[in-house]
Amino acid sequence: MIRYFLARGDRAGSAVITEGLEHMICSNPPPAVNIATLYMKTYCTACKQEGFIAPKGPRWPGTAPNGKQWALSGDINVCGCNPPPVFYAERGMSMTFTAEEAASLVAPRYCSNSRSLEAMESADEDLECYYEIVDAKTGQPVEGMTYKLSSSSGTLVDSASLTDGRTRSFPVKDYPNVAFVAWHAGDVR
Numbered sequence: 001m002i003r004y005f006l007a008r009g010d011r012a013g014s015a016v017i018t019e020g021l022e023h024m025i026c027s028n029p030p031p032a033v034n035i036a037t038l039y040m041k042t043y044c045t046a047c048k049q050e051g052f053i054a055p056k057g058p059r060w061p062g063t064a065p066n067g068k069q070w071a072l073s074g075d076i077n078v079c080g081c082n083p084p085p086v087f088y089a090e091r092g093m094s095m096t097f098t099a100e101e102a103a104s105l106v107a108p109r110y111c112s113n114s115r116s117l118e119a120m121e122s123a124d125e126d127l128e129c130y131y132e133i134v135d136a137k138t139g140q141p142v143e144g145m146t147y148k149l150s151s152s153s154g155t156l157v158d159s160a161s162l163t164d165g166r167t168r169s170f171p172v173k174d175y176p177n178v179a180f181v182a183w184h185a186g187d188v189r
C-alpha cells in the first residue's frame with residue numbers, strides 16, 4: 001500500500017486544499033507544490049463550505065514542522081458533503097505499508113455531533129473514537145479482521161470482530177489513549 005503526500009491544490013471531488021506548508025515543497029513531478037498537513041483548510045464548491053483535511057487509514061508516526069501529521073492521499077475532506085470526499089494525489093513523496101503494517105497503523109476516527117475543527121481538536125464532550133479498516137484500493141470494509149482495543153485503564157475489547165470494518169467507539173474524554181491491534185481471525189497475534 002502506498003499513500004502519497006497531499007499538497008495545496010490537491011482535490012477531493014469538489015473540494016480543494018487551500019493551505020500548504022510554506023517551506024515544505026515537493027517538485028516531483030512539477031509544478032512545485034506546498035505539502036499539506038492534517039486539519040489544513042479546504043474549500044468545497046459542491047456544498048460551498050470551508051472544511052479541513054481529516055485523517056483516514058494508516059500513517060506512520062511523525063509530524064510536519066507545524067506539529068501536525070502529514071496529509072495523505074486517501075484522507076477525507078470534512079465539509080457539508082456526505083459521504084465525505086476523499087483526497088487523491090500521486091507524487092514523489094509517499095508512505096508505503098505492508099498489509100500488516102497498514103492494519104496496525106490505522107488511524108483513529110472520530111464522530112461527533114459537531115463537525116467543526118475545534119471539536120475535533122479539543123475532544124469535546126460527546127466526541128467518540130473508533131477505528132475503521134478498509135481496503136486501500138476499493139475503500140470497502142475489510143472482512144474477517146479481529147481486533148483488540150486497550151486504553152491506559154486496561155483492555156476495553158478483546159478478540160472482537162469488526163462490524164462493517166469498524167470497531168466499537170469509546171468517548172475520548174473517558175478513554176483518551178485508545179490503542180488498537182488488528183489481526184485476521186485465526187492468525188497468531
Ligand SMILES: [Zn+2]
Pocket residue numbers: 015044045046047048049079080081
Ligand atoms: Zn462539500
